[in-house]
Amino acid sequence: RAVHGLAQLEILCKQLYETTDTAVRHQAEKALVEFTNSPDCLSKCQLLLERGSSSYSQLLAATCLSKLVSRTSNPLPLEQRIDIRNYVLNYLATRPKLAAFVTQALIQLYARITKLGWFDCQKDDYVFRNVIADVTRFLQDSVEHCIIGVTILSQLTNEINQADTTHPLTKHRKIASSFRDSSLFDIFTLSCNLLKQASGKNLNLNDESQHGLLMQLLKLSYNCLNYDFIGTSTDESSDDLCTVQIPTSWRSAFLDSSTLQLFFNLYHSIPPSLSPLVLSCLVQIASVRRSLFNNAERAKFLSHLVDGVKRILANPQCLPDPNNYHEFCRLLARLKSNYQLGELVKVENYPEVIRLIANFTVTSLQHWEFAPNSVHYLLSLWQRLAASVPYVKATEPHLLETYTPEVTKAYITSRLESVHVILRDGLEDPLDDAGLVQQQLDQLSTIGRCEYEKTCALLVQLFDQAAQTYQELLQSTNSSAADITVQEGRLTWLVYIIGAVIGGRVSFASTDEQDAMDGELVCRVLQLMNLTDSRLAQAGNERLELAMLSFFEQFRKIYIGDQVQKSSKVNTTFLLEKKSVSAVSIKPVQTWNQNCIKHPVKALLCLID
Template sequence: MRSVWCQRLRRRRLLLGGTEEHEWSKMADPVQSLAQLEILCKQLYETTDTSTRLQAEKALVEFTNSPECLSKCQLLLERGSSSYSQLLAATCLTKLVSRTSNPLPLEQRIDIRNYVLTYLATRPKLASFVTQALIQLYARITKLGWFDSQKDDYVFRSVIVDVTRFLQDSVDYCVIGVSILSQLTNEINQADATHPLTKHRKIASSFRDSSLFDIFTLSCNLLKQASGKSLLLSDGSQQDLLMQLLKLTHSCLNFDFIGTSTDESSDDLCTVQIPTSWRSAFLDSSTLQLFFDLYHSIPPNFSPLVLSCLVQIASVRRSLFNNAERAKFLSHLVDGVKRILENPQSLSDPNNYHEFCRLLARLKSNYQLGELVKVENYPEVIRLIANFTVTSLQHWEFAPNSVHYLLSLWQRLAASVPYVKATEPHLLETYTPEVTKAYVTSRLESVHIILRDGLEDPLDDAGLVQQQLDQLSTIGRCEYDKTCALLVQLFDQSAQTYQELLQSGSAPSMELTVQEGRLTWLVYIIGAVIGGRVSFASTDEQDAMDGELVCRVLQLMNLTDSRLAQAGNEKLELSLLSFFEQFRKIYIGDQVQKSSKVRAWMCQM
């Protein structure tokens, strides 16, 4: 192998015909040249002196662009005594095979691919970053050569065969094989700026159709084998294997199947466009059960990846199933969620908690309320989800970034109520007011805690506040009489306490600030639920409830306006502006009925 590569390298240099002399070609002695490169690598990665590191970096850039780079890279891999020099060789080779101008010949790329596989198979004790760099090199060669053929054979598509030698060996070698497949899947799924997007999509589509399902099946089978045995998770190699298998499975499920390149910030609105040819894997309930079983059998630090896989599986496009198949799949999914809620110990890990909240949100984003209520254990599951949500909102400081997913779930559930035609009870009239109350009271209670402990105030993040209020606006309009009664009670208590503190003239500033913070949240929330009127068919009674809330906010504004000359609260003023924006949108304009009950309440002020 080495002699073939060297011969082709020599021919390549002759064809280049370069006459410019570089420092590397001036060194007749390969050993001397190799030693110099290793010194530069050490200076680049280890020195703390900035000027020395910059000089080394400049020299290595010159080396990368020299005609001798290819042959020297092999010398570094073969004879280099430093892991840094092996890393340099792998990195340089990756750049060489990636260039669009003056690309390497097909035979040479095949030799490099084979050499890398042999190198990984014969050197099990490489530094992890060197192994990763070599795997990246293999993935890049394979992707860019996906449509290259030799004697009618697509020579770079034998990925399963390439890793077989690793998967049939020890655990350490199996880790390498799985890592190769994982890196290759990620590489092909990701477009780069140096190659046309059309070429990327053509390669990705071909890989999806020819290899991806086989890789996914292989990964699931290996996970089943692992779960069927007693995993020695105290063994570092077995831990690495499990982690790599979960990463590979997630990469397969997270593949951009139809080339939409969706924005990750909106991932929870996405549907996973699994190809029809994958139907068998998802009709088989053992696939879904595998991940729920893994979640309960492995340590919590591995569980987030398992839940991430379940999030993707829960988002499989609806059209993959017929109605009966979809109902059966949903039933298994809900049973798995119920089992997690009944044994919530692992959810004390913030990463597990976050991924599980994402999983709950996907239940409603991909399935209709009319389908959920027909699941056998729906009454028990919705009760468990409601209790989980209330507890989560009460302990908002545990994982504040996860609240969005829970509110998203209840927002979609509440918005679906007018359209449910199933005869089975949805029970949202029981649990939605509990969620609303938990959110409102937790925001009010947070004010004192934030001031006392010097925590970051959510009110400082206008985007976050608006997002949560938009979600609450729909949730709060469900069983609106209960929401209104709660807000009236809490507002009257805070407003009365605030007025008494002002009248006393000697109230501690801390108490005033707490009451202003509570009123700020209440004004924001009142504005939100009034704005939520557009989501439901409103009645005169509900308009009258809006009038009660509006009058209270206007009375508060009169009180705060009287204090502006002495002192004002910026956050409270911003909440009033937000309230008036919602009020204007709903109750002021040519399309608003003049006989609205809100106007009647305002006339009584």
Template sequence: ESLHMIQLLAQLEILCKQLYETTDTSTRLQAEKALVEFTNSPDCLSRCQLLLERGSSSYSQLLAATCLSKLVSRTSNPLPLEQRIDIRNYVLNYLATRPKLATFVTQALIQLYARITKLGWFDCQKEDYVFRNVIVDVTRFLQDSVEHCIIGVTILSQLTNEINQADTTHPLTKHRKIASSFRDSSLFDIFTLSCNLLKQVRNLNLNDEGQHGLLMQLLKLAHNCLNFDFIGTSTDESSDDLCTVQIPTSWRSAFLDSSTLQLFFDLYHSIPPSLSPLVLSCLVQIASVRRSLFNNAERAKFLSHLVDGVKRILENPQSLSDPNNYHEFCRLLARLKSNYQLGELVKVENYPEVIRLIANFTVTSLQHWEFAPNSVHYLLSLWQRLAASVPYVKATEPHMLETFTPEVTKAYITSRLESVHIILRDGLEDPLDDAGLVQQQLDQLSTIGRCEYEKTCALLVQLFDQSAQSYQELLQSTNSSTMDAAIQEGRLTWLVYIIGAVIGGRVSFASTDEQDAMDGELVCRVLQLMNLTDSRLAQAGNEKLELAMLSFFEQFRKIYIGDQVQKSSKNSTGHSGACVFLRFLTRPVGTL
């Protein structure tokens, strides 16, 4: 019998090696086929145990863990309860007695534990829900070495993740029942445990690889708890801005007590930049806790602590040079406005200082247009929402946006124009080639630019006239370089897009005759430029500039000509939009 076992073991070890290591396709396919038979054999369970007990390679341990995961997930002919309890206990003991397994083996065994626990969540033995004592299961790990501690925390983290994710093999209703039962019975205890352990490890020696690893797993655990789909709506990731975290009422204590929020801000300042993005991700979720968790006074206090934390990060911005930190921090800033109203923000004690710091941070970010373009979306989203709130703010405290919004508008416009020369000179990727991104930014700018519109308009007129004049002179000159012409065309392309956007932004605000006249000044310039570029089409056309013109006309049509035009849309002499358009077309062209 034992000889047979030794031969079987040797054969399985060879198959594992072939499966995970060989580069020869046919050998690997044969190994896969043999291992499928192995999984389907009646004594698969005992063989997996044999591999775990006596296998000499990490690959055989991995194979055993994956096979067992398949066995416990079977919907037809499921394993009896006693057997699943045995596997669960065996896995926990195995992990406890072998803390130095290969990472991928530990990971596969923890995944196996999570799968058994999730699928057996409603299983009872003598009126006891045998798979629910998860905190008891990991306590022995948490009281041992750092390696053991990491395993214990990873078990809770992986379990939270596993329960939060629906799988294709089991009905969605079963998944939701398990997830809501787990949420009500265990999740808050797990989150509290993660916070308590984070408080303890703040003073760890982070040069020690093990302790660094423990902190990372604890932050992942806290993030998985805060990221849980509390009400089963699973909004998709793309609707990031609209996110509200539906924290259950039973968690109120953790958020009324400012020490939870303080813990994460303190961690951000005390740990290496490689780990702080995880801290900021947790803060993004905490900042998005549903408003109805608090009464007005509690919310004001919570917001005040949140704004203080943001201020401290802006005053010590060293870690923000890391792109991941920078990205998460931009998301955090956007959440300040998506979850709180301008009227609440202006009442925060440090508001004037904070809005100044945020404006400076935004302006600097926009000037470095080549750094983290995907993060800028969140900053523009913040300013768009702030600008859109101005007409509605009832608070007597000054919002100061009339000072700072034009700075943001100016930084966006001038930085896009300055980018043209550098992109052409260094052969970089042109942001104008990404139509989706440009459109998204222009939509945001359309609202931001209408705040203090006369400043926006004056700036656009000044920049447009400079570029158009340079362009005209270059076309008339006999010895101008194509590079110089390309630079002015690129700048004009951006300006035409931006003018179209700010005219389109008229729908967001009650417009005045003066503003309609300003629109007229801008429209007139674009139409004169179009006359010039049309006259050159036979020799040379610029596709990007033509596309910008189309975008401009789409906005102009929507605001001043289409059937949806608001009746109040008149220019300064009281004509309707269509008349404005005709007047511009018949206006003498003169010099650009």
């Protein structure tokens, strides 16, 4: 009867995972649910593992056992759970070449039993806590066994770090805290030691098993560093602000520069398929809480970190890989989110490093289509650097007056140049992603106000050129619709950017001269609005109109709202302005500054009225 039952179960498994017939799959699912709830499920799962002839039946057994050990009502006795744990370890040790999904399911089963039984005692012994001892025999055997042992530790760390909906959050945090205090540092140390051993050998990374071992070791290291040490459960949307709350008991691992050096050395010695994992670990290490060090220790740690970044920038062979590039951009952002500009400028190689970072940023912005989701991290770095300039007390030069204008120029010109390429190649237009555009403009608003004279001069030059070309195209009878669309796209970006840099006035102590520069930019946008309004009856451009709305929102916030300073030159001189913008047309570039570019607040108020 048992054999007949197993044969039937295997048929059901095959139907569940292989059939393309929906009705057959539904019937198989229904029958397997009944099996999972049957009283003899536990014994039949063992028979499936021992005597089953297919990987699917082994997967079913592992999945059913995970459900049995996880149930909150009528839980399995402690002795049975210990037996299952021991059986799973022996099963994995004697069958290292199982199908990957079966091995993963069995490791998940072990992790689940261990987590839920973390506080269970037998004869005053916490029987599920000897996790390193559980995997020692795997680590001392073949490469395949070693992969299994490392994966067990990695999956266990991840399992304990993740809360689930079937058990109370308080129980989860109690287990997670105990695991952190009793086992996590030992696991991280073991992982680093195994990585050092691996990097010291002539690994053949073309060998699938050796490649897999190194990948699992890096995943284990990352899971340790990415652990939720204090129960904050930060989400990924705020990861650029994240601080890794390493326990004080881990200090030795980070005071020893060999830990940091290990990962930088690995980055340069392994293939691009693995190096993103190394960079992910370095991102976490760079985010270690400041209070783990005293001032001298932090300066030394930062120096080693900056040296490693410099080495990557000086040898960028792996950065064309999109995953490497993305993680490296995250690493650069952490340099400023976790350290002060005053600390960075004191690093010995700071002048060379800031030059390399600026060049990397400019190149990245110019190749905007390569990795658009990574630009956020580069702009975040420069935004924080620029915002810190007024507060730097160190005597060492920060050199940002040299490099922030280069970054600003690269962003602006690259967005303008992208318009033609997007239209020509039919690419997705970033202007259609309002959230992305607003995020980048918020960052640029601070960067652009640093050395604002250069930013304003660039915007005036580019806007005048674009506006004059646009007017000429509209007046010409031979203009193509595509040429007009390109110029409208370029003007859309410029209007967005002008609104952003005006909105950035709140980040800096503004002067009368800078207010006058704002006036020059504002008047140009208002003149353009006259021209676009005059064309609304024939044709309109929705993106350009949305850019205008964004501009006016920034202008209102800075110069018209209730909190505006009464001493603002823009507000004290507009009363002298006699012309209404409605009377001003787009004029040739050489005549704009003569008659039209004055502080335009009265003109704006006339429009509002």
